[in-house]
Amino acid sequence: MKILLVGGGKTLYFLCQNFVAKGHTVVIINRDQEECVQLARQLSATIICGDGSDALILKEAGAMGADVVLAITPNDQDNLVICQLAALKFGVPRAIALANDPENAEIFEKLGVSAFSITHIVGSLIEQRASMEQIVNLLPVGEGRVNVTEIVLNDESPVVGKLLKDLDLPENALVAVMMRDNKPIVPRGANDLLAGDRVVLITLPENHGPVLRAFTGERI
Amino acid sequence: MKNSLYIVIVGCGRLGSHLANQLSRAGHSVVVIDLNEDTFGDLSPDFSGFRVVGDATRIAVLKEAKVKQADIFFATTHEDNVNLMVAQVALKLFNVKHVLARVFDPRREEVYSQLGIETICPTLVAAEIFLMAVASSRAARGDVRP
Numbered sequence: 001m002k003i004l005l006v007g008g009g010k011t012l013y014f015l016c017q018n019f020v021a022k023g024h025t026v027v028i029i030n031r032d033q034e035e036c037v038q039l040a041r042q043l044s045a046t047i048i049c050g051d052g053s054d055a056l057i058l059k060e061a062g063a064m065g066a067d068v069v070l071a072i073t074p075n076d077q078d079n080l081v082i083c084q085l086a087a088l089k090f091g092v093p094r095a096i097a098l099a100n101d102p103e104n105a106e107i108f109e110k111l112g113v114s115a116f117s118i119t120h121i122v123g124s125l126i127e128q129r130a131s132m133e134q135i136v137n138l139l140p141v142g143e144g145r146v147n148v149t150e151i152v153l154n155d156e157s158p159v160v161g162k163l164l165k166d167l168d169l170p171e172n173a174l175v176a177v178m179m180r181d182n183k184p185i186v187p188r189g190a191n192d193l194l195a196g197d198r199v200v201l202i203t204l205p206e207n208h209g210p211v212l213r214a215f216t217g218e219r220i
Numbered sequence: 221m222k223n224s225l226y227i228v229i230v231g232c233g234r235l236g237s238h239l240a241n242q243l244s245r246a247g248h249s250v251v252v253i254d255l256n257e258d259t260f261g262d263l264s265p266d267f268s269g270f271r272v273v274g275d276a277t278r279i280a281v282l283k284e285a286k287v288k289q290a291d292i293f294f295a296t297t298h299e300d301n302v303n304l305m306v307a308q309v310a311l312k313l314f315n316v317k318h319v320l321a322r323v324f325d326p327r328r329e330e331v332y333s334q335l336g337i338e339t340i341c342p343t344l345v346a347a348e349i350f351l352m353a354v355a356s357s358r359a360a361r362g363d364v365r366p
Contacts, residue, residue, distance in 0.1 A: 055331075077299070077306075080308075085331055088334060111308050111312055111313075
């Protein structure tokens with residue numbers, strides 16, 4: 001994949017290192033001359049010094065053939081314009097903007113640009129993962145509108161010993177799959193739940209807490 | 221009085237303050253938004269509109285300026301990307317009927333006119349006037365080449 005990264009700082013540095021290690025071609029656009037020199041010394045990526053929201057600079061960076069553009073500058077307005085230019089002028093199939101202000105993530109989506117907010121991601125990880133020992137895995141999908149959570153049931157879980165169809169679950173929640181003795185089971189209403197089962201739940205952010213409480217008995 | 225319009229102007233620099241003064245004098249309700257309170261010093265003493273201090277790329281600031289009720293929205297800051305972002309938000313999220321953004325970079329202007337954002341590029345406007353001057357002086361000489 002050819003990845004275009006616009007921005008600077010440690011996040012960009014480590015992202016680039018990561019992508020290069022996976023065999024992707026990375027081009028970085030950064031406005032700061034000194035930082036560009038440092039990046040060029042430390043990374044095996046093409047570094048372009050300039051304004052990523054300038055169409056000429058995007059062109060120079062090869063936006064035309066890029067698979068992904070990731071705009072992670074500290075200015076939301078720049079990230080938005082970078083992604084819009086990349087998508088509309090250069091036909092980049094995936095352009096993703098960082099929303100420094102979490103409120104802008106939703107606004108960018110409404111304006112047709114994929115966006116993510118580090119505050120949202122880290123915040124929900126800390127809230128949901130750190131507060132519950134039984135959660136072993138949590139994966140937000142669909143830009144965080146759906147959560148896939150893996151939990152391990154213990155003896156204290158209120159659902160242990162019950163049949164799936166007898167559970168009183170909030171709406172829009174699903175037990176997608178269970179692992180019992182390392183065997184996956186796609187459960188139906190007649191399946192029971194036992195301590196030690198690993199259960200993969202599909203939830204929405206609005207019912208995530210109640211669903212987890214129903215399965216673990218813990219309060220968030 | 222229905223002739224009076226509700227106009228929101230983002231950026232109180234030379235252009236923004238000039239527009240605000242003129243439109244306020246003409247009897248319109250004007251709200252000016254700027255990051256920096258000092259820029260409001262450019263408003264004339266008889267400016268009767270509202271001043272909002274804040275970053276217009278934050279939706280809360282636009283809400284405070286009651287952009288939803290605006291008839292016209294002007295984005296006149298010195299940063300193209302700020303103008304383009306707030307203009308889109310005003311048009312698509314607040315459904316303001318008439319949105320205009322100043323965009324210095326002609327290459328950026330082109331893309332946004334595709335998106336339905338009405339833009340004014342000072343570079344192109346000035347160039348056009350210069351070129352008109354050339355054309356009229358040539359016409360005066362009776363030169364008909366294009």
